[in-house]
Amino acid sequence: MDTQESGVKLDAxxxxxxxxxxxxxxCGDHGVLATLQKAMADLGIPTERTAVISGIxxxxxxxxxxxxxxxxxxHGRAAAIATGLKTARPDLCVWIATGDGDSLAIGGxxxxxxxxxxVDLNFILFxxxxxxxxxxxxxxxxxxGFVSKSSPYGTVEDPFIPAELCFGARGRFFARSLDIDMKLLGQCMLESARHKGASVVEVLVNCVIFNDGTHKGVSQREVRDDRSITLRHGEKMVFGKEKNKGIVLDGLRLxxxxxxxxxxxxxxxLTHDAHEVDPTLHTMLAMMGTTGDEMPVAFGVIRDVADISYDEAVAQQIEEVKxxxxxxxxxxxxxxxDPYWEVKE
Structure with missing residues (x-):
């Protein structure tokens, strides 16, 4: 949406x-909340033009x-409610706060x-x-194989990879960050809001009570540099503690x-091009490190492709019909x- 500053001084x-x-x-949710509040202030969109919709x-x-x-x-209906809101009020900046269960199960x-x-909505997927x-x-x-209260002998299902689901649905914007990397997360949120259309920011969040350390393979300080890569448009895909590793194309594989x-x-x-229309390379980048391979997990804005949004197209159609x-x-x-009759008592 239009993120031009309102002239009103805002802070977190x-x-x-x-x-x-x-x-x-x-809980990692605290960091996401604080980062979102700062990002909202940085956008300069006043509180009365901002809305946050959530499920359960x-x-x-x-x-x-x-x-x-x-x-x-x-449960699972935040996107439906938010679609109605954004279509009726395209002037609002609409955020969706949702979890992996809320959006990818009942709300899939x-x-x-x-x-x-x-639809011009900003999904924050915890x-x-x-x-x-x-x-x-x-x-x-x-x-x-994950053992939980509802799978005491381990799950027998393969998981969704949110990025893969997003690109399969013809998504134009996808970014990923850690809950503890608030600087990068804030940048992703800002780019999400500036993107006209549906944008998904996946945040790898730690649940200290029921799934503590689930993302430690990429979040722990001693492994993060070598197990993750931050992608930035127009920059080389370089990573590692010594910045001496990179991503190349080897045939049809990364x-x-x-x-x-x-x-x-x-x-x-490779040089990262977030604006490439063909999603093939973006999908390959987003899938790195998510299926047990030895590749680093990609963070940052992976895909950002401009296209007309649903709410914008609806508004244009209404004007054309008028x-x-x-x-x-x-x-x-x-x-x-048409001719009508007035019925009086």
Whole structure:
């Protein structure tokens, strides 16, 4: 949406409500909330033009904690409610706070169609790979074999990879960050809001009570540099503690190499193009490290492709129809355009 500054000075406190934040101490949701409030202030869109819609789950409490319009809806239906709001009020900046259970299970249908339609909504997808609010059942992103209260012998299902689902639904924007990397997360949120159309920011969140350490393979300080890569548009895909590793294309596959070894130079390393329309490479990048391979997990804005949004297309269509039917400007005009009778007592 249009993120031009309002002229009103805003800071993170402007978007903090007076409600007590009811999340467990140490929960990654705290960092996401604080980052979102700062991002909202940085956008310069006033509180009365901001709305946060949520479904059900720990993450879905977020509207109570933001000083803006909000709607805590029912399980999995945030995208449907938000679609109606954005279509009726395209001037609003609409955020969706949702979890892996809320959006990818009961809300999966609404999630993929909001993305397919390219409704101008900003999804913040909290992925802790567990149902936390209902006390520890496995979720659609839990790994095969995961032991939980609802899978005491381990799950026999393969999980959704949110990025893969997003791209399968013809998603134009996808980003990923860790809950503890608030600087990168804030950048992803800002780019999400500036993107016209459906945008998904997956946040790898830690649940300290029911799934503590689920993302430690990429979040722990001692492994993060070598197990993750931050992608930035127009920059080489370089990573590692010494910044001496890179991503190259090896035939039809991506490959992590050490620059200066086996004949690989910096020139061989791919340059990230987030605006490439063809999603093939974006999908390959987003899938790295998610299926047990030795590739680093990709963070940052992976895909950002411009296209007309659903709400923008609806508004254009309405104006075109109005132009074709002069004299009809409202529902009352339509109802009263044919002969009618007035019934009196």
């Amino acid at each position: 406190k402007s978007f903090k409500s007076d409600q007590y934040v009811r999340w467990c101490p140490g 789950g720990c993450s879905s409490r977020l509207p109570y904690y933001v000083n803006a319009y909000g709607f805590h809806t029912i 249908n609404h999630f993929i169609h909001a993305i397919r339609r390219n 992925n802790n790979r567990i149902y936390g609010l209902t006390k520890g059942q496995y979720s659609p992103t839990s790994a095969r 490959k992590a190499v050490t620059i200066g070894e086996d004949g690989y130079t910096l020139d061989d390393v 132009a074709q039917k002069p004299g009809i400007r409202s529902l009352e005009d339509i109802l009263m355009k």
